[in-house]
Amino acid sequence: MKNLFLILFTLLTSCNFQKSESSDKHLLKQVEESKVHLNNTTYYLIRHAEKDRNDPSEKDPKLEETGLKRAEKWAEVLKDVSFDMVYSTNYNRTKETAQPIAKANSLEIEIYETNDPFNQEFQKKTKGKTVLIVGHSNTTPAFVNAIMKNKKYEDLPDDENAALFIVTVSPNKTISTQLLYIN
Numbered sequence: 001m002k003n004l005f006l007i008l009f010t011l012l013t014s015c016n017f018q019k020s021e022s023s024d025k026h027l028l029k030q031v032e033e034s035k036v037h038l039n040n041t042t043y044y045l046i047r048h049a050e051k052d053r054n055d056p057s058e059k060d061p062k063l064e065e066t067g068l069k070r071a072e073k074w075a076e077v078l079k080d081v082s083f084d085m086v087y088s089t090n091y092n093r094t095k096e097t098a099q100p101i102a103k104a105n106s107l108e109i110e111i112y113e114t115n116d117p118f119n120q121e122f123q124k125k126t127k128g129k130t131v132l133i134v135g136h137s138n139t140t141p142a143f144v145n146a147i148m149k150n151k152k153y154e155d156l157p158d159d160e161n162a163a164l165f166i167v168t169v170s171p172n173k174t175i176s177t178q179l180l181y182i183n
Helices: 002-014 021-038 065-077 092-106 121-125 139-149
Strands: 041-047 085-088 109-111 130-135 163-169 175-181
Touching: 041 139, 065 092, 085 092, 092 109, 092 130, 121 163, 139 163, 139 175
Parallel strands: 041 130, 085 109, 085 130
Antiparallel strands: 041 163, 163 175
16 A cells, blocks of 8 residues: 555656646546545645625625636636535525536535635545535635644635645644646
């Protein structure tokens, strides 16, 4: 198993991270296949897609047309990932972003609270699973940092909707992260 992990680590660290759809899909497939072989817990974290900003007083806007297209693109990019669970904050824009992936995997969207997202109950419930988590420009990096127990990632810029964090937790608690941008 250590050899498989070393091979995967070498593959992932030597990959050319040019932003092409085929290389992104290939990398995601490698990550998913490694999860199956190692019985890891794998978290895919994204920020909601582009929201409607026409009414600044709207506290819970829906996605604009570009955002709806991005949500569908996430489903296309992640179609080879077999998700066990899909989580979202309780906002229209995050649920709309998660919906195409939840539907493709025949899953219901589960709501999570952002004040203590990576608590013991969440860890127990998601152990050994592949999980999508949809959040916001501040909550998504904060969630990744909570999993890592390290403040590695800062808030995303307000116009950044293409970031994909992949966090893998092995059974022996080794944690690896990747940050990809899927445009």
